[in-house]
Amino acid sequence: MSLRRSSRLFKSTSTVTAIDHVNEAPLVITEKKQKQPKRSRSPSKTIVTKKSKPSPIKKAKIQDQFDEPAHWKTVYERIREYRKTAPAPVDTMGCERLAEEQVPEKVQRFQTLVSLMLSSQTKDTVTSAAVKTLQTSLSGGLTLNSILQVDEKVLDNYIKSVGFHNRKAKYIKDAAIILRDKYDGDIPDTIEGLTSLPGVGPKMGYLALQCAWKINAGIGVDVHVHRIGNRLGWCDTVNGQPEDTRKQLQSWLPKEYWRPINPLLVGFGQVMCLPRGPKCGECPVSDLCPSAVTKVKKMKNMKEEEKVVMDQGNNIQVKMEQVEEEQDIKTIAFAGGHEPKLIKTEKNPLDW
Numbered sequence: 001m002s003l004r005r006s007s008r009l010f011k012s013t014s015t016v017t018a019i020d021h022v023n024e025a026p027l028v029i030t031e032k033k034q035k036q037p038k039r040s041r042s043p044s045k046t047i048v049t050k051k052s053k054p055s056p057i058k059k060a061k062i063q064d065q066f067d068e069p070a071h072w073k074t075v076y077e078r079i080r081e082y083r084k085t086a087p088a089p090v091d092t093m094g095c096e097r098l099a100e101e102q103v104p105e106k107v108q109r110f111q112t113l114v115s116l117m118l119s120s121q122t123k124d125t126v127t128s129a130a131v132k133t134l135q136t137s138l139s140g141g142l143t144l145n146s147i148l149q150v151d152e153k154v155l156d157n158y159i160k161s162v163g164f165h166n167r168k169a170k171y172i173k174d175a176a177i178i179l180r181d182k183y184d185g186d187i188p189d190t191i192e193g194l195t196s197l198p199g200v201g202p203k204m205g206y207l208a209l210q211c212a213w214k215i216n217a218g219i220g221v222d223v224h225v226h227r228i229g230n231r232l233g234w235c236d237t238v239n240g241q242p243e244d245t246r247k248q249l250q251s252w253l254p255k256e257y258w259r260p261i262n263p264l265l266v267g268f269g270q271v272m273c274l275p276r277g278p279k280c281g282e283c284p285v286s287d288l289c290p291s292a293v294t295k296v297k298k299m300k301n302m303k304e305e306e307k308v309v310m311d312q313g314n315n316i317q318v319k320m321e322q323v324e325e326e327q328d329i330k331t332i333a334f335a336g337g338h339e340p341k342l343i344k345t346e347k348n349p350l351d352w
């Protein structure tokens, strides 16, 4: 090893221990630590900083339980009475009414499932028309077999008026294959089986069980039930999802109401408690709804009043005079604050 190299090695060592052969005592030679060169702050150098991971979207923790709201039965009954006089699209065009009566029950069940799959993000009138088109245009009518036979593009064209029709056409075709292969051509009779089908979420699953199998396993919560449930104070899922609403409603609502509550509130939401501009002023439950506020306005009116006066000859005269009168006008308005916002983090908006 060359001297240069060994000296470089020596320098790089901060402390060296040698043996003093005379005294056999360890001799410690300490050398000053070499200063480390300062790190250049040259702008040409790229400083790599570790990117911090974006914090995950925090989903509010929603309780599954909700205390039975006061007066809910009165509210329910009043809405039911009101709905008898105010027909809504869901009454005639709801998914449970779209299957043909003359076809076998198995086919009816399939038609109900297809109707539900078409109904998400789509108005009842449009869904109903699309189901009619399938029933009359598909060779052999709307059956599992005809869906298996039809080309996906042709199916898509039949249902082109509904929202997300191309995705729904694929879901229906894929679901039909699963029904043929796994369920003997029928629709599943469990929520797990139904929600395992593509494009079928809990709302559709519970409604399909109720309508097609007469099984009451849960409430079908759609946007109307989700919105009105929160407005009425029947649940507190403003920061939650329809599934949270379902669990809270089911925690206190007697089971016999689980099926009728969907068409009741859907229709109410279509004609009275609208998503935007609910008609609180005409609403039969405004006095019990926490989302409605009563505002009192002072209005000034002019009215005529009789006034008795004496004329110059001391004769009594009656005159009509215009006087100002204040009047309280009560108006009922929507207070808001109970409006659920749908968080778009769920797997698929069509899966309700």
Ligand code: SF4
Binding pocket: 231, 232, 272, 273, 274, 278, 279, 280, 283, 284, 285, 286, 289, 290, 291, 292, 334
């Ligand atoms: S008072 Fe207004 S917000 Fe409350 S249920 Fe009636 S329409 Fe809906």
